[in-house]
Amino acid sequence: MTISTIKSKAGPKAARKIFAAVLWLALWQLLCTAVKQEILVVSPVRVFLRLCILVQDAAFWLTVSGTLARVALGFAAGAAIGALLSALTAVSGFLYDIFHPIVEIIKATPVASFIILLLVWTGAENVPAITSALIVIPIVWENVSEGIRKTDAGLLEMARIFRFGRVKAILKIYVPCTMPYFTAACASGLGFAWKAGVAAEVLANLPLSIGGQIYDAKIYLDTVNLFAWTAVVVIASVALETALSKAASHIRKKRGGEGYGNQYK
């Protein structure tokens, strides 16, 4: 395929994306014009202008970085615990029977119940990180467990013949085989971690947090701020997911690109 062909294909794709964004912004503006009440629906222009004002304030960046740090901490802890649990439950049926009901309960429990219980049990500043972690654990656990189950049986036989030993088999076979499942779980878990973390901040009414700002916007019926801070959550979530997926793809390319998965079943 020539470079000019690639360019001509990339062109319409970018144009389609821009068209979709403009279409939805226009629909938003139309809705705003039809409703005619800013307390219910704010125009995208007003939201954009408010964002321009917010970003000039140092407190904005402190607020965003505070939320980012809490969610990132919870996400990282959740991903690590989920991966560790999946490894333990893959090795031992007994451990699976012990942890499986707990993970199922975490999955089924409403996020609001967690947040309120955690507010009772622990300090408000810990709630967003713990909530984010609890949301991520089952997602990572299920995906990585699936990855372990689908680890290439042919490669495991090869490892057995050439006497890899447990550590080498884990590092050279299990980890690379489960990595695509882990990164997929992280990509979807990150979005959920953001939503749950911000929800926890709202209920905990934390100072210097996006959730706290959303809570204030609700109390003072400041719909412009509510929309603006919601936009910040969306933008940050998309940026983080993109960064994560770029990092995963970089690692994959560095380690031989495609070819992950069960080829020799």
Place this chain on the structure above:
Amino acid sequence: MGISINNASKKFGGKPVLDGLSLELPQNGTVCFFGPSGCGKTTLLRCIAGLEKLDAGTVSGVKGQKLSFLFQEDRLLPWCTAQENVAVVLACGKKERCAKAGQWLGAVGLADSLALYPRQMSGGMRQRAAAARALAYGGDVFFLDEPFQKLDGENKRKLMELFRRRTEGKLTLLVTHDMDEALRLAGTVYVLSGPPLRIAGVKKVGI
């Protein structure tokens, strides 16, 4: 003492592939299992290597031996280069591992492909890299499961010669449906039929 297979039975989905097979294998030399596709040759090899559990019967004389296996598929780690794929089976220092891997890959004609990943190599190149891995690992018993089927004439001859030299004084079990391969490499050829696997004839080849 060589390897003894006593009354070995193995079923897949209720269908017997091995049915009370008994066989004595020597301590060294090349033994070839020759027969049509699907007769159970690979299953026999896998049972001897301990990769398949027998439903009944025993295989003795394998425990404690260092086994090297060249599978029908290359079974290379997709996330490792050719050199890493060979080096990974060696138990020595990193520098020595890489040097040895390079030497063996050079011996199979892949000196220029050390840094290639399996997806960047052709089927024949991958099979040669897998052969380099089995050769580099060494062992007391070599299991070769249709090892040369993806190779062209010259590479096939080169690899046969490498295996012949490397396996001298050791036991090699070769599975093939190519009589030319069998006669070139083996001291004893078991002509098989099945399933269930039966020994239809034994041919001693003078070298």
